[in-house]
Amino acid sequence: MHRYIIRFSKLGYIKYISHLDLMRLFKRTFKRMGIKLEYSQGYNPHPKMGLAQPLSLGYESSGEILEFETVNNINDENIIKTFNMAMPEGIKIIEFKEIKAEGKSLAAITEFAEYRIKLPFKDTMNQGIEVMNFINQSEIISQKLNKKKELIDLDIKSMIKELAINKKEDELIIFAKLDAGSVSNLSPELLIKAIGDYYQIEYDRSEVEITREAITFTKKLQF
Amino acid sequence: MNIDSNLNKLLKIVEKPARYIGGEFNSVKKNLEKVKTRFGFAFPDTYEIGMSFLGLQILYGVLNREDDIYCERIFAPALDMEAEMRKSGLPLFTLESKTPIKDLDIVGFTLQYEMSYTNILNMLDLGGIPLTKQERGEDYPIIVAGGPCAFNPEPLADIFDIVVIGDGEELIVTLCKKHAEWKKSGKNKEELYKELCHIEGIYIPSFYEPEYNPDGTIKNIKKLYKEAPDSIKKAIISNIDDAFFPENAIVPFIEVIHDRSVVETFRGCTRGCRFCQAGMIYRPVRERSKETIETLAKKMLENSGHEELSLLSLSTSDYSQFEELATSLMKMCKEHNVSLSLPSLRLDSFSFKVLQEIQGYKKSGLTFAPEAGSQRLRNVVNKNITEENIYSSIEQALELGWSNLKLYFMVGLPTETLDDLDGIVEIAKNVVDLNYKINGRKGGRFNVTISVSSFVPKAHTPFQWHGQDTAKEFRKKHMHLKDKFKSIRGVTFAYHRTDTTILEAVFARGDRNVTKPLIEAFKLGCSFDGWSEHFNNDLWLKAFEMTGTDVNFYASRERNYDEILPWDHIDSGVLKEFLIKENEKAKVETLTDDCRLGCVDCGVSKRVKCEMGGSHA
Ligand code: SF4
Numbered sequence: 001m002h003r004y005i006i007r008f009s010k011l012g013y014i015k016y017i018s019h020l021d022l023m024r025l026f027k028r029t030f031k032r033m034g035i036k037l038e039y040s041q042g043y044n045p046h047p048k049m050g051l052a053q054p055l056s057l058g059y060e061s062s063g064e065i066l067e068f069e070t071v072n073n074i075n076d077e078n079i080i081k082t083f084n085m086a087m088p089e090g091i092k093i094i095e096f097k098e099i100k101a102e103g104k105s106l107a108a109i110t111e112f113a114e115y116r117i118k119l120p121f122k123d124t125m126n127q128g129i130e131v132m133n134f135i136n137q138s139e140i141i142s143q144k145l146n147k148k149k150e151l152i153d154l155d156i157k158s159m160i161k162e163l164a165i166n167k168k169e170d171e172l173i174i175f176a177k178l179d180a181g182s183v184s185n186l187s188p189e190l191l192i193k194a195i196g197d198y199y200q201i202e203y204d205r206s207e208v209e210i211t212r213e214a215i216t217f218t219k220k221l222q223f
Numbered sequence: 224m225n226i227d228s229n230l231n232k233l234l235k236i237v238e239k240p241a242r243y244i245g246g247e248f249n250s251v252k253k254n255l256e257k258v259k260t261r262f263g264f265a266f267p268d269t270y271e272i273g274m275s276f277l278g279l280q281i282l283y284g285v286l287n288r289e290d291d292i293y294c295e296r297i298f299a300p301a302l303d304m305e306a307e308m309r310k311s312g313l314p315l316f317t318l319e320s321k322t323p324i325k326d327l328d329i330v331g332f333t334l335q336y337e338m339s340y341t342n343i344l345n346m347l348d349l350g351g352i353p354l355t356k357q358e359r360g361e362d363y364p365i366i367v368a369g370g371p372c373a374f375n376p377e378p379l380a381d382i383f384d385i386v387v388i389g390d391g392e393e394l395i396v397t398l399c400k401k402h403a404e405w406k407k408s409g410k411n412k413e414e415l416y417k418e419l420c421h422i423e424g425i426y427i428p429s430f431y432e433p434e435y436n437p438d439g440t441i442k443n444i445k446k447l448y449k450e451a452p453d454s455i456k457k458a459i460i461s462n463i464d465d466a467f468f469p470e471n472a473i474v475p476f477i478e479v480i481h482d483r484s485v486v487e488t489f490r491g492c493t494r495g496c497r498f499c500q501a502g503m504i505y506r507p508v509r510e511r512s513k514e515t516i517e518t519l520a521k522k523m524l525e526n527s528g529h530e531e532l533s534l535l536s537l538s539t540s541d542y543s544q545f546e547e548l549a550t551s552l553m554k555m556c557k558e559h560n561v562s563l564s565l566p567s568l569r570l571d572s573f574s575f576k577v578l579q580e581i582q583g584y585k586k587s588g589l590t591f592a593p594e595a596g597s598q599r600l601r602n603v604v605n606k607n608i609t610e611e612n613i614y615s616s617i618e619q620a621l622e623l624g625w626s627n628l629k630l631y632f633m634v635g636l637p638t639e640t641l642d643d644l645d646g647i648v649e650i651a652k653n654v655v656d657l658n659y660k661i662n663g664r665k666g667g668r669f670n671v672t673i674s675v676s677s678f679v680p681k682a683h684t685p686f687q688w689h690g691q692d693t694a695k696e697f698r699k700k701h702m703h704l705k706d707k708f709k710s711i712r713g714v715t716f717a718y719h720r721t722d723t724t725i726l727e728a729v730f731a732r733g734d735r736n737v738t739k740p741l742i743e744a745f746k747l748g749c750s751f752d753g754w755s756e757h758f759n760n761d762l763w764l765k766a767f768e769m770t771g772t773d774v775n776f777y778a779s780r781e782r783n784y785d786e787i788l789p790w791d792h793i794d795s796g797v798l799k800e801f802l803i804k805e806n807e808k809a810k811v812e813t814l815t816d817d818c819r820l821g822c823v824d825c826g827v828s829k830r831v832k833c834e835m836g837g838s839h840a
Contacts, residue, residue, distance in 0.1 A: 012246075013234075013244035013245070014244065014246060014476075016234050016240035016241045016243075016244050017241045017244075017476045017477065018241070018477075021241060021476045021477055021478075024476075024478075025248075025476060027528070028248075028474060028527065028528025028529065028530075029248075029528060031528035032525065032526065032527070032528040057240070058234070058235050058240070087248075088246055088247060088248045088250075089246045090246060205235065206232040206233070206235040206236050
């Protein structure tokens with residue numbers, strides 16, 4: 001049994017395929033490449049393969065991480081090239097690495113995710129935007145739906161590890177490192193909402209572009 | 224306008240955006256500067272349905288094999304996407320290069336079912352292309368159609384510039400090559416059509432004009448270009464073993480209806496069911512060799528990574544070496560860890576052995592198609608199975624543990640009476656009793672579905688003259704059955720809605736005068752008529768009323784043999800005399816043998832050798 005991780009980008013139109021579609025795509029790519037995945041035991045066996053964290057539909061990424069286990073050793077010097085030939089346009093393998101077979105799944109040690117967000121807006125009120133004002137708030141309030149489907153206020157400040165906002169003429173470029181994983185997780189959507197509300201800017205969600213740039217872990221992976 | 228940025232916005236709003244992005248594995252990108260003819264393959268339904276259609280993969284592959292030709296795909300956007308596109312002014316585009324379809328050279332629609340006709344109009348409209356060829360003139364792409372419904376192209380004759388009749392995979396390449404030459408020459412469209420019309424399988428509707436009698440029937444079909452052929456012979460590929468087959472089929476990102484590798488085993492059918500259009504227009508039977516099928520299956524699986532393999536033909540078990548083929552494919556699938564699915568098996572003992580092995584404990588439903596409830600009516604339609612055949616298969620199925628059975632019947636067949644319908648009920652009862660006999664008084668977990676569809680007489684079949692039941696008659700029959708089934712436990716009774724059946728009949732046998740109500744219906748907002756949740760019968764009735772169209776003239780009127788039928792100049796290879804003979808035999812409840820037992824002279828062997836004719840004599 002061999003365990004590997006690959007880092008890959010998902011750019012362009014392929015950002016519109018869902019997490020499940022992406023998993024199927026990898027499964028079929030492995031099959032085309034003649035790579036046999038290990039399967040879980042039990043009544044409904046599934047291949048041992050998973051993303052550190054699913055990526056929302058419509059987000060691009062320059063740093064997704066997939067781990068998988070294979071029956072045979074697949075590590076050879078051309079493996080990245082072979083992978084990229086078997087991949088459809090938009091998915092590009094950047095790094096490939098064998099890791100220790102034992103140990104927790106990547107999903108379990110995911111700690112942060114880094115996003116770059118482009119938020120176009122019309123400065124209709126011409127109120128001017130002081131970016132530091134937002135960042136320096138003692139609480140950063142956003143809203144989310146609770147289980148009863150009611151909007152509730154939520155302070156997300158503690159879940160923001162790093163934040164930088166760059167104001168351009170008609171857009172904000174936001175860089176954010178946010179909690180990710182099973183312990184604490186913040187969706188960039190909540191941050192966007194908080195920024196929009198704070199500055200009272202008008203924007204159209206369909207014009208917001210989000211790119212995930214990296215995922216980091218509680219333990220150092222040798223990348 | 225930049226399609227990409229506009230499209231990007233819409234894709235964030237609509238459902239299943241991956242339907243519109245292209246770029247799937249094995250899809251083709253070409254340098255637009257270097258190709259001479261740009262062809263758009265248009266499927267008039269959603270991506271999920273179109274991508275499950277093997278014909279698309281064949282034509283896509285065969286065209287893109289040519290350096291000079293670029294074939295891209297076009298699908299009908301779902302209603303949410305269409306609304307957004309219209310709102311933002313985004314025209315219909317190809318998936319591959321996101322080119323507006325009006326910038327292509329040729330747009331080719333496949334006609335798989337009549338209920339997709341409004342979608343064709345809608346797609347042209349969304350692409351900014353005028354619907355009729357008169358309005359298009361020399362500008363705009365050339366609009367082409369093919370597929371089974373093209374055997375009666377008349378309802379769409381004013382829409383299409385060129386109609387391709389018969390096997391398309393060689394013809395379409397010829398057409399595109401001729402187009403490339405013509406494009407260079409700078410001549411007008413008419414010149415191209417004049418050249419094309421001499422090629423077998425190519426019909427240029429504008430070279431013909433029907434003249435009508437006062438009663439609305441056709442007086443004669445006038446030729447407007449005297450060199451055009453009197454009748455248009457369908458294109459036939461005599462040897463499909465050598466024909467192109469898409470080893471590198473496109474693998475969709477999203478789940479589509481049939482997400483699997485498919486190999487066509489043979490084309491055509493020898494059984495001669497009298498209601499079946501496919502059984503007539505695809506004659507003669509041409510098989511792929513077992514070796515070719517095996518090689519193709521292996522390559523397709525390797526090139527796609529699919530989890531499932533399936534075979535395609537009109538009747539899987541009729542393949543001449545079916546047992547050997549099934550056995551070897553089962554072995555191969557097992558080795559590749561792929562599941563095998565074999566549709567429309569004739570349920571004999573060999574099939575059960577196969578099904579046992581490929582389905583194992585996960586038994587899916589089993590289907591039977593007796594088509595009619597009495598032996599008399601089965602003789603009328605030439606469905607050559609007996610009650611004994613049905614019961615012994617069902618008995619075996621029950622013994623082997625299948626508990627979900629589905630039986631298909633048709634309502635509205637010629638000469639049908641209530642007694643024949645009661646036969647359906649009788650069969651259902653007997654199946655339930657068989658289950659008690661085999662699985663004990665409690666019967667176990669068991670369900671039998673009786674599914675009845677409504678008969679639509681089709682062009683080029685022995686029943687092409689038949690007057691379809693009216694909506695009222697259909698309803699009466701459905702109610703009769705529904706009533707009888709109420710008291711039978713363990714039976715689910717399902718039937719199709721009647722209004723679409725009538726519409727289908729109008730367009731299956733319509734002439735050029737049904738184009739008007741079709742366009743009117745589209746303008747009133749009809750689209751996706753094949754989807755019951757979108758179908759709006761009131762709008763259709765309005766369209767017929769506004770255009771003064773008599774639905775009964777097309778649907779329920781019995782024609783006589785002397786009448787010139789709108790599709791008479793389209794030659795399927797099967798002789799009209801044969802169809803008449805078959806219709807007469809139907810009236811006296813006489814069977815015609817499967818022509819593997821001996822040629823029954825349908826006429827197609829005058830065009831091409833029938834390998835299977837008399838093969839089992
Ligand atoms: S010509 Fe004869 S053998 Fe050939 S398809 Fe027709 S009936 Fe069958």
